[in-house]
Amino acid sequence: MDVIILLTILISGTVFGSFFTLAVHRIPRNENITYVRSYCPKCNHKLYGFDLIPVLSYIFLGGKCRYCKDKIRPRYLLLEIFSGLIFLLVALSHNIGIESSLYEFIEISFIYLFLCGVFIIGGIDKENLIIPNGLIIYELVVGFGYIAFKIFNKVSVYSNIVGLLAIPLLFTIINLLVKLITKNENKLPFGMGDIKYIAVIGLFLGFSGQVVAMLISLLVTLLYLIIKRIKEIPFGYYLSIATAITIIILPHITEVLEIINFIIV
Ligand SMILES: [Zn+2]
Structure with a gap:
């Protein structure tokens, strides 16, 4: 069956x-x-x-x-x-x-809905170096739907809320500091599209899943830089690859996730 x-x-x-x-x-x-x-x-x-x-x-x-x-x-x-x-x-x-169980079927459906957005964002960012806001909104809707489903089932969403806010806020502050120091708006370390994308990934995967996805995306980016020697970095594309990998390995790295979660409790 x-x-x-x-x-x-x-x-x-x-x-x-x-x-x-x-x-x-x-x-x-x-x-x-x-x-x-x-x-x-x-x-x-x-x-x-x-x-x-x-x-x-x-x-x-x-x-x-x-x-x-x-x-x-x-x-x-x-x-x-x-x-x-x-x-x-x-x-x-x-x-x-x-x-x-029914819970697992509904949860996996949310995961597939989120993954659809991840695929499309990755493809568009690779070809056009942009992450359309419409897709960020789509992922937000899927993410909040998933959060509501978890709350309804009395599952903690603390890590998801931290994922949505903490790292995106940190990156925005770094951007503002760099802007203050260099007085150049065009050379910020993080693109706005990337920050928004990282936020929705955190909302969906939780803080620890988000950290894992970002670490993997750094590895993927490095690999591409070494092998393909590309100049412009479609970070959203690498982040998409990393998020798909993270979703696949997530059920098998619970100990790693617990260690990362120690930072926020
Ligand atoms: Zn034809």
């Missing part, structure tokens, strides 16, 4: 994956994302149900547009498979199966 649940999650992940590529493409252009029907970027032909099944369409159509026979970039296929696998990994690491 677990197989059916996990398979459903894997397939949902690929469906969301094809939505992510659409959202990453359209949100920075202010195009509507609720109108899901897509079009071929080459011949502009509308794509219908059969053209839009994740992974399978690509295989059946031989990686080509049905109308103009232009090659579809395999990147889309890879992204769909990739997000399906991430969804599956999250379910496996959180031990989701037929035995899971």
Whole structure:
């Protein structure tokens, strides 16, 4: 029975994956994302149900547009498979199966909703070096929904509130100090988009999860700087990768989280 649940999650992940590529493409252009029907970027032909099944369409159509026979970039296929696998990994690491309680099912649903925003923010920041406010608001809504659910179930949300406020406040103060000293507004250490993103990550993962995500993102950033030698740093992109990793490992690092939490109690 677990197989059916996990398979459903894997397939949902690929469906969301094809939505992510659409959202990453359209949100920075202010195009509507609720109108899901897509079009071929080459011949502009509308794509219908059969053209839009994740992974399978690509295989059946031989990686080509049905109308103009232009090659579809395999990147889309890879992204769909990739997000399906991430969804599956999250379910496996959180031990989701037929035995899971209603609480666990609702909690994992919140995690997936949050993860969707993380994917889209990462993709947009990588391509455009911006984190749209609309997505921060989306993550805030998901985060506060999750908090309300925890309060309703008498689970402490202290760490989440500290996560929302402490580090973002610290970074804002550092920014203000640097601005006072250098009198240069364009060379601040932390971007506003990054600070807001770190705040919603703290709200959702709690203070300790947020610290872990930031440490991993520093590692990821360093790796990229060394391997790829890029100049401009889409920090939100690395933060997204780190947050996805953190969500996967979170249930297995409770001792680490407790140690970090000692700072705030
Ligand atoms: Zn076409």
